[in-house]
Amino acid sequence: MKRAPRHFLGFALLIALTVAALGSYPFFVLPTPSVAAQGSSGTQAPVATKPLLPLPTRPAVAKAVTTPEAADLTFQRQAEAALLRYLEGNEAVATAAITTTPPTRWQVLTLPPAPISLETARAAAHYQMQATAASEASGDWPGAKIAAEFTLYDLAGEVTAYHFVVHNAGQPAGYLTVAALSLPNPVLEFATAGPSPLAAPTLQVAGVTALTPERPLYLGLLSYAYEVADATPASRTVIELLDGATRVIPADVAATPLRTFVQPAPPATLSTQATTAYRLINGVPDWNQFWGSYSCWSGCSPTSGANIMGYWDNNGYSNLVAGSDWQGAVNDMRLHMNTVCTADGSGSTNVGSISSGIINYASARGYTFASEVWCNDCGVAASYTNYQGEIDGSRPMLVDVIGHAQYGNHSVVGVGYESAGSYLIIHDNWPSTGENVYLQYGSGYSSIYMHPVRPAGAMQDTTPPSGDYTSPSNGATVGRTVTLAATASDTQSGVKEVHFTAKWNNEWRLVANDTSAPYSFDWDLCAAGVPDGDIELGLDIYDNAGNVFHLHTVHANPHITKSYNCSPATASWSVDYWNNKYLAGYVNWHTTEGGAYIFRDWGDNGPGGGIQVNEWSARYTRTAYF
Numbered sequence: 284m285k286r287a288p289r290h291f292l293g294f295a296l297l298i299a300l301t302v303a304a305l306g307s308y309p310f311f312v313l314p315t316p317s318v319a320a321q322g323s324s325g326t327q328a329p330v331a332t333k334p335l336l337p338l339p340t341r342p343a344v345a346k347a348v349t350t351p352e353a354a355d356l357t358f359q360r361q362a363e364a365a366l367l368r369y370l371e372g373n374e375a376v377a378t379a380a381i382t383t384t385p386p387t388r389w390q391v392l393t394l395p396p397a398p399i400s401l402e403t404a405r406a407a408a409h410y411q412m413q414a415t416a417a418s419e420a421s422g423d424w425p426g427a428k429i430a431a432e433f434t435l436y437d438l439a440g441e442v443t444a445y446h447f448v449v450h451n452a453g454q455p456a457g458y459l460t461v462a463a464l465s466l467p468n469p470v471l472e473f474a475t476a477g478p479s480p481l482a483a484p485t486l487q488v489a490g491v492t493a494l495t496p497e498r499p500l501y502l503g504l505l506s507y508a509y510e511v512a513d514a515t516p517a518s519r520t521v522i523e524l525l526d527g528a529t530r531v532i533p534a535d536v537a538a539t540p541l542r543t544f545v546q547p548a549p550p551a552t553l554s555t556q557a558t559t560a561y562r563l564i565n566g567v568p569d570w571n572q573f574w575g576s577y578s579c580w581s582g583c584s585p586t587s588g589a590n591i592m593g594y595w596d597n598n599g600y601s602n603l604v605a606g607s608d609w610q611g612a613v614n615d616m617r618l619h620m621n622t623v624c625t626a627d628g629s630g631s632t633n634v635g636s637i638s639s640g641i642i643n644y645a646s647a648r649g650y651t652f653a654s655e656v657w658c659n660d661c662g663v664a665a666s667y668t669n670y671q672g673e674i675d676g677s678r679p680m681l682v683d684v685i686g687h688a689q690y691g692n693h694s695v696v697g698v699g700y701e702s703a704g705s706y707l708i709i710h711d712n713w714p715s716t717g718e719n720v721y722l723q724y725g726s727g728y729s730s731i732y733m734h735p736v737r738p739a740g741a742m743q744d745t746t747p748p749s750g751d752y753t754s755p756s757n758g759a760t761v762g763r764t765v766t767l768a769a770t771a772s773d774t775q776s777g778v779k780e781v782h783f784t785a786k787w788n789n790e791w792r793l794v795a796n797d798t799s800a801p802y803s804f805d806w807d808l809c810a811a812g813v814p815d816g817d818i819e820l821g822l823d824i825y826d827n828a829g830n831v832f833h834l835h836t837v838h839a840n841p842h843i844t845k846s847y848n849c850s851p852a853t854a855s856w857s858v859d860y861w862n863n864k865y866l867a868g869y870v871n872w873h874t875t876e877g878g879a880y881i882f883r884d885w886g887d888n889g890p891g892g893g894i895q896v897n898e899w900s901a902r903y904t905r906t907a908y909f
Contacts, residue, residue, distance in 0.1 A: 397465050401434065404445040404461040404469065411459060411470045411704070412449070419561045420701055420708075422475025422719070423456035424449070433481060435460070435501035438510065438519055438537035444471065444501045448479045455479065457717055460501065462726070464542065468704050471726055472504055477717025480507045483524045491522060502541070504684055504722050505693060505711055525713045526572070526580065528627045562671070563699035563708060563719070567679045568593040570609050571714045572630070575617075582630020583694040585616035586712045587681045588641050590696045591736050592616070594679055595652075600738055601827050602648055602777030606799040619644045634683055637694070638734045641681070648777060649828070650738065657733040665733040667705055667724045673735050674700055682709065683732035684722070695722075697733075747830040748773035749837075750781070752822060754803075757841035761808070765843065767794065768803040773826040784821035787813055791821065809849035818843050856881060857904040860894045866902060876903070 408429065416424040430450035437443045442463040449456045458480070459473040481499060486492065486509065493509035500508040500521060511529070513520035519537045521530050568590045572581045589604070589612040596603035604612045616622075620640030622632045632640075638654035645652035657665040673680045674697065682697045698719070699708030706721040724731075750771035755761060767783045781802040783794040794811070795804035808818075820841050822834035834840060856876040861867060872892035881903060889896045 398442065398463055399465050399469065401432070401445055403465075404463065405429070405432065405447070407461050407469050408445075408447045408459045411473060414703065415473075415475060415701075418701070418703075420475065420563070420719075420721075422717075423451045423454075424475050427451035427456045433499060435463075435507075436498045437500065437502065437541040438521070438532060439540040440498075441540045441542060443541055446479070446481060446499070446501070446507075448481070449475075455482070466726065468723060468726075470704065470723065472720065472722050474717040474720045476719070478715065480505070480524055480715055483507075483715040485522060485524045485527045489522060489527055505713075505716075505720070525711075525715050526629070528580075528629050530627070560671075560700070560702040562674050564594075564674060564677055564679050566594060566597055567591070567696060567698045567710060568609065569710045569718045570613070570712070572712050573610060573613075574628075575610075575614060577617075577624055579624035579628045580630045581610075581613045582617060582620075582622040582632055583712050584632035584637050584681070584683075585620050585622050585630065585640070586613050587694045587696045587710075588616045588620065588637065588644065589613040590710060590712070591641070591679050591681060592644065595736075595738060600645075600650055601779070603645065603650065605777070615647075616640060616644050619647075632694070634732055637681060637683070641734070641736055645738075647774075653737045653739050654734050657735065659730060665731050667700075670697060670707065670724070670733060671700055671702070673697070673733075678735065678737055680736055681734040682707065683734070685730040685732065695720075745828070745830065746773075747832040748778055748824045748826045749832055750802075750822065750824045751834065751837070752820065752841055755820075755841070755843050758843070760844045760846055762845075762847040763809050763849065764805060764807050766803060766805050767820070768801070769822055769824075771800070771802050771824045771832075773824075773830075777827050779825045779827045782821075782823040782825070784823060785813075786819040786821065787816070808845055809847070813845055815845050815847065818845060855905075859902045859904075860890060860892060861900045862893075862895050862898075864898050864900050866900045 412424055412427065412429075415421060416427070427449050428451070429447045431448040433446040433448075434442055435444040435446050444463050445461045447459045447461070449458055455478040457474040457476050458478075460471050462469040462471050491511045493511060495510060498510075500510065502508055502521070505525060507524040508521040508530070509524070511520050511522050513531065515531055517534045519532050519534060521532065522528070523530065570586060570590050570593065572583060572586050575581050589609060592603040592612060593609060617630065620632045620636045622630045625631045634656065638656055641654045642652055655663070657663045657669060659665060663669060670680070670682075680697045681694060683692065683694050685692050693711070695709040695711045697707050697709055700706060701708065701721060704721075705724040707724055708719050708721055710718065711720050748771060750769050752767070752769050754766050754768040759765075769781060769783070771778045771781050778800075780796050780798045782796045783804055783806075784791055785794050786792070792811075794806055797804060820843065822832075822840075824832040858874050858876055859866075859870045860872040860874075862871045872890075872894055874892060883890070885891075887896065889899065890901070
């Protein structure tokens with residue numbers, strides 16, 4: 284396995300701060316204290332040892348921590364210099380930013396972080412690109428360059444991050460978003476392929492104009508926005524670029540800089556000798572949210588759940604997603620997760636309904652899956668180590684990033700990790716980003732929930748499926764072709780395939796098999812060599828547990844009658860000729876021609892029989908059977 288260069292490890296191993304209020308999409312809400320995931324047996328799955336807190340109506344605004352050093356320009360320069368030394372792999376760091384440590388271990392940064400400049404952020408972005416391009420997670424980055432850079436703000440007007448757009452050979456190749464604070468690893472998120480979130484045509488589609496287009500907003504992980512006109516008193520409105528949803532923010536909340544929510548991390552140490560590891564689960568779908576018939580977005584939680592079911596559907600648990608109907612799977616997952624539409628068109632799901640919804644969805648298809656909630660106050664912590672354990676076991680998991688009370692939350696699918704920077708590799712269920720997006724664990728959100736999803740085997744299915752013919756009707760007379768159509772259903776393990784059979788000349792034959800609804804086949808009886816007369820139709824339906832349904836066990840098989848001469852006519856062509864161009868008057872010559880096809884070239888002569896060379900006409904007639 285490739286390792287990241289040591290200069291990358293130098294800063295990536297120092298995950299220093301928990302950003303307590305940088306938000307994301309509000310597509311789910313926190314549960315009430317009584318909510319718990321239910322296992323398939325009806326007992327409560329292990330959940331929080333303390334109740335999960337409900338989403339507050341107002342954010343708990345932390346007071347800004349001020350120190351003489353933080354306000355001093357010299358301290359800022361020292362912090363920037365220390366960060367650059369991390370990036371360059373030096374172990375000597377400024378004591379103003381890092382506390383004293385043993386020789387082989389760094390202690391986590393504990394002082395309030397100072398702002399960093401665009402130049403310092405650009406250096407961090409370049410180092411991240413170099414390290415990633417040299418690793419297994421290279422994507423489109425070998426040979427890629429930064430093509431554009433943007434300064435991102437919060438509603439208070441302060442710089443929150445710097446955004447770098449990456450191109451390779453003139454084509455979009457991902458992006459990086461770097462915090463505007465001197466964090467040990469300031470690269471909050473990045474993608475190695477696809478367009479930048481700032482390229483999403485959200486404003487044009489919505490038909491609105493940004494009030495300050497020169498000041499794009501960054502309000503947390505995957506939360507890129509612009510401020511738009513607001514008719515609500517004492518508030519400000521933003522439109523999210525990735526989903527088009529609008530957020531109405533109270534004016535006092537909007538005036539609070541997001542940096543005031545940054546809190547020191549709990550005392551901890553990270554070894555500089557840690558091993559860099561990269562892991563990606565292949566084959567996890569990246570189905571995106573869509574606008575449903577229920578007049579809102581499908582919702583990030585059920586869409587993420589359906590993506591996980593799609594992975595297991597292709598790995599030994601068939602029928603978790605019916606054929607290619609993944610949107611139907613998302614809609615069904617919405618029902619099991621009790622997802623509802625909100626006023627801004629989002630799909631909202633309670634965190635406590637996610638694991639139970641996945642369990643019930645799988646159970647309805649004949650499988651037992653286990654899922655529970657992991658969080659900081661739960662029986663199992665939502666730790667990076669526990670996350671890695673699920674990915675190492677090739678089990679994608681659903682992750683909830685809980686952000687700001689006003690700026691929102693989002694569910695994603697965890698499909699891998701890059702341990703050099705403590706990154707989660709996720710599918711974010713939005714078409715405006717690349718397939719694999721990297722989010723830094725421990726930064727850019729206030730809390731995180733994880734939902735492991737583990738198959739536990741299939742329930743015993745001993746019940747055959749059911750079905751019947753819908754076409755043709757019993758006793759019908761047919762010609763050369765006939766459409767065979769049938770219904771088929773199985774409420775447990777699901778329908779595997781449908782066999783259309785037929786009996787003629789006292790012998791049963793398989794006509795066709797169909798593995799997905801609607802079950803039908805256009806049968807050419809002539810091509811199959813079926814003679815005229817009676818045909819008995821059979822129908823066999825197989826489910827995924829090996830049970831078979833035979834139509835004749837329910838009622839008598841239908842019969843049809845074929846009446847069509849499949850052989851070409853043996854009679855000759857009857858030909859009439861006229862010595863005019865209009866097929867008019869008496870026939871001047873009548874003759875017959877043999878063969879199935881007529882090809883004639885008389886050159887400079889007429890057809891014969893006294894027919895003139897020019898200005899004549901003819902009618903060829905032959906009997907055909909239909």
